[in-house]
Amino acid sequence: MKRNQLLIIAAASTCVLSGCSGREEITFPFSASDVYFVEMYRYTVPADAQTKVILETEDIEELYDSFSGKSVSPEEEESDLSGGTTTSFRFCLNDGTDYEIVYTYGGGRNGTIRFLTEEKDCVTSADIGSFWEDCDSEPAAVHESKLPGDPCGLTTKPIADTMLLPGHYVAEGYDPYLEPYLDLYADETATLTYSSVSSDKPMGEITIEDGSLILNDDMFGKKYTFVIDGEDLIFQADQSAPIPQLEENTLKDGARFVHREEE
Known part of the structure; x- marks a missing residue:
């Protein structure tokens, strides 16, 4: 069964970016201990996407800490990221919900980062894509229908x-x-x-x-x-x-x- 996405209806202080008004730091509305496992995805063309799965508690905590505190700013205009590399994340939580993030880098100073579950789009100079290389899990091919954000509209x-x-x-x-x-x-x-x-x-x-x-x-x-x-x-x-x-x-x-x- 598909897992339901996490619905955040909390006060602004518990939201990831407090509305993305000005430069903010990433703060998740859940703790690392709330994460059951994490699915990571990497592609330039969705048909060639690969996935890595993070299962170990120590590795989940390391990824969680890598996100925490990273600076983001509002996306002031639509970015041209054609041909860019996308790294996306699905945090599968213990309560059966998912929390999804999509990061795309097209070679400029900043990349775009979309918090799908929060419905917020921002930019960041942080190298979120490096989290893929830092993960020791073996990559495997994955069908594009599994990608967060459904980039092909399947x-x-x-x-x-x-x-x-x-x-x-x-x-x-x-x-x-x-x-x-x-x-x-x-x-x-x-x-x-x-x-x-x-x-x-x-x-x-x-x-x-x-x-x-x-x-x-x-x-x-x-x-x-x-x-x-x-x-x-x-x-x-x-x-x-x-x-x-x-x-x-x-x-x-x-x-x-x-x-x-x-x-």
Whole structure:
């Protein structure tokens, strides 16, 4: 399931940049101990993006401290950063929320730094891009749909040959907050949660065949089939792996999944 972004509704004193009015220092609205892990990304062209994952507490604290106190200023005009290198960060917090930052440097004196979760754009002379080189984690290729800020706009484009947008699809007719749901991603993968009390989450690549969406569970070699009905999906139990009957909210045959914005 996609992780919800952190919503900051605190007083100005707890916000990162106090509105970016004049030169400020970066101060996060969470502590290093609140961070579960960090995903870093680097690219000039999104299709060639790489990622590093920081898991060790000591390394998380070091990255956190590297940001803290760095000076930033309001972005007074739109910067031309075409061809620049982007380094972005997703702080995955213990409460299940994310905090995202995108830094782009085009070769000038300053780079732009966007605090996506705070919806603030600023400039900085600090070399935020060097944090990538300082991280000893091994880089790995990553699909551009995973990049913070969705630089290619992939989340607004339907899955190929369908009207289905990437996003969160919830089964109708179940108790609120306990519904089965399906998360579709722009890289044409998906995760199914078929019961609110089960930790088993089939996930893998999807295929579109004869008007149906098929989720192929990579780990267990199972498949789950949904008829595509316009912008909705209808679960087909007779064409899917058996669903354990755990309690009344377990996914049932014919359940209609509708797109819903995550809260």
